[in-house]
Amino acid sequence: MIFIVYAESSRGSIASSLGLTDYSYFFVMQQFKPMLERIGPVLLVDKVHPEVDSIYRWASRMGESCVFLSFTPPHKTVNNLLCPTIPVFAWEYSTIPNEMWGGDEKNNWAAELLKYGISITHSEHTCRAVRSAVGGDYPIKSIPAPLWDEFRQYSNKESSSFLIQPLTITFDGWMVDSANLEEDMRGAGQPKSINSLSLSGVVYTSVFNPNDARKNWQDLLDAFCWAHRGESGATLVLKLTHADPDFCFREVAGELPKLMPFACRVVLIQGYLSDSDYAGLISATTYVVNSAYGEGQCLPLMEFMSAGKPAVAPDHSGMEDYINHENSFVIKSSNEWIHWPHDPRLLLRAFRRRIDWESLVASYHASYIEAVTDSKAYARRSEKATEDLRSHCSLRVAEAQMRIVVADCERINAHAYSRVRQRLLKPLYSMCWQLVSALGLRRKVSVSLLLAFKALFKIRGHNSIQKS
Known part of the structure; x- marks a missing residue:
């Protein structure tokens, strides 16, 4: 099986794409690539047209099966290709779009997903939302980004204390520190080629797009x-x-003066961290924090927890698969009526999860006390985070799930090949009928010739993929 892989952002453009719509799909694709390479060759493409079908035709001539994994939301997935296509997407709301707007049929995700016959997402929450709209037997598979094997190495379990000792990390980018707020805000937005950040004590870290x-x-x-x-x-x-x-x-920094005075410290970092810089930030962290209304899976949360960093987070949407009271301080939440994020009509069609602010405050309190006074309890929580994420998003687990998808892909390929064969040979079949008619052959002879032609090229009816 050859995997053709695509995301809108590329390695060359991702630094300038941070914060733009769907930029995180690139990072998900990058995490999938090593897992896919354990199953078959992986070819990354920068453009869908004409690259995908060109590769598909070449693979077909070589007798190789082929599938296109498009790391894009369904309304941005190209669906008129010869190559069997599987959208790989994230979703965090209680329902998926199941109606058209703006004259664009692709906005109806329920109808779009049926065209592919199989889909991949990253949480059981999304699977339930899709099946509710498309049908309970729709073949959608939850495969979280397999990142555990990479990030477990950043666990610092050899430390005798889970209070972060003074640690300095460096990075390229910009920084604002509440300890030097006035000075830093005067220079905000001005390049600082190297920043040095010293951290100690109980460190909470959150990674997010402030425009989301x-x-x-x-x-x-x-x-x-x-x-x-x-x-x-x-x-x-x-x-x-x-x-x-x-x-x-x-x-973000504009919020800090409103919250003063406070004795705690808040540090803002902006910029694209290298792998080593990001590893340093993980090592310097005691707890990873999330207070989102919904997550398709949340890569940063999974990365930090894979490295043994317990979370302060809710257990809703995509996080319900791996956040629990043994590996995290769980924030309470409740339903809130909302519109789909890309629907300009703003019609209320789904629920997100509203965070209980007092529960978030209580979780901050409890987590700080545990880190300061009970290192054994923190150690148990840290070990549980690593173990639960291994079961959730390791290469081994993801590969097993992907091989199930591959088996279905082989069936899809067979149908796609049949469809291509029909497209090419049916005109010839029609020409043959016209020829025997023009020659005035008797009906019995004509039918015999046509049946022989049909058998030779194995022309047969094609059931749509979603009904097979």
């Missing part, structure tokens, strides 16, 4: 500053994944 309203970063920040307003040993690091530093600091 679903992340609910205001509650995360406000609750931290209230919960730890008297704790100088508590630090919140906000890693902002957006390409524009002016926007980041205007949006």
Whole structure:
């Protein structure tokens, strides 16, 4: 099986794409690639047309099966290809779009997904939402990004204390530190080629796009500053994944003066961290934090937890598969009526999960006390985080799920080949009928010739993929 793989962003463009719509699909694709290579060759394409079908035709001539994995939401997935196509997408709401708007049929995800016959997502929550709209027997498979094997190495279990000892990390980018707020805000948006950040004590880290309203970063920040307003040993690091530093600091740092005075520390980092810099940030973290209204899977949360960092997070949407009271401090949440995020009509069609602010404050309190006073309890929580994420998003687990999809892909390929054969040979079949008619052959002879031609090329009816 040859895997053709595509995402809108590429390695060359991702640094400038941070914070734009669907930029995270690139990172999911990158995590899938090593797993796919354990099954078959992987070919990355920059453009869908004409590259995908060109590769498919070449593979067909070589007798190789082929499938196109499009890491895009369904309304952005190309569906008129010869090559069997599987959308790989994330979704965090209670329902998927099941109606058309703006004159664009692709906005109806329920209808679009039926065209592919099989789909891949990253949580059981999304699977339920899709099957509710498309049908209970629709073959959608939950395969979280297989990142555990990469990030488990950043676990610092050899430390005798789970309080972060003084640690300095460096990175290219921009920074605002509440300890030097006035000075840093005067220079916000000005390039600093190398930043040096020293961290110690109990460090909470959250990685998010401040332009994504679903992340609910205001509650995360406000609750931290209230919960730890008297704790100088508590630090919140906000890693902002957006390409524009002016926007980041205007949006997020502008909130800090409203929350003062507080003894705790808040640090904002903007920029694309290298792998080593990101590893340093993980090592310097005590807890990873999430207060989103919904997540398709949440890569940063999974990455930090794979490295043994317990979470302060809710257990809804895509997080319900791996957040629990043994590996995290679970934030309560409740339903809130909302529109689909890309629907300009703003019609209320789904639920997201509203965060209970007092529960978030209580989780900050409880987590700080555990880190400071009960290292054994923290160690158990850390080990459980690593183990639960191994079961959720390791290469071994993802490969097993992907091989099930591959078996279905082989069936899809057979149908696609039949469809191509029909497209090419049916005109010849029609020409043959016209020929024997023109020659005036008797009906019995004509029918015999046509049946022989049909048998030779195995022309037969084609059931749609979704009904096979």
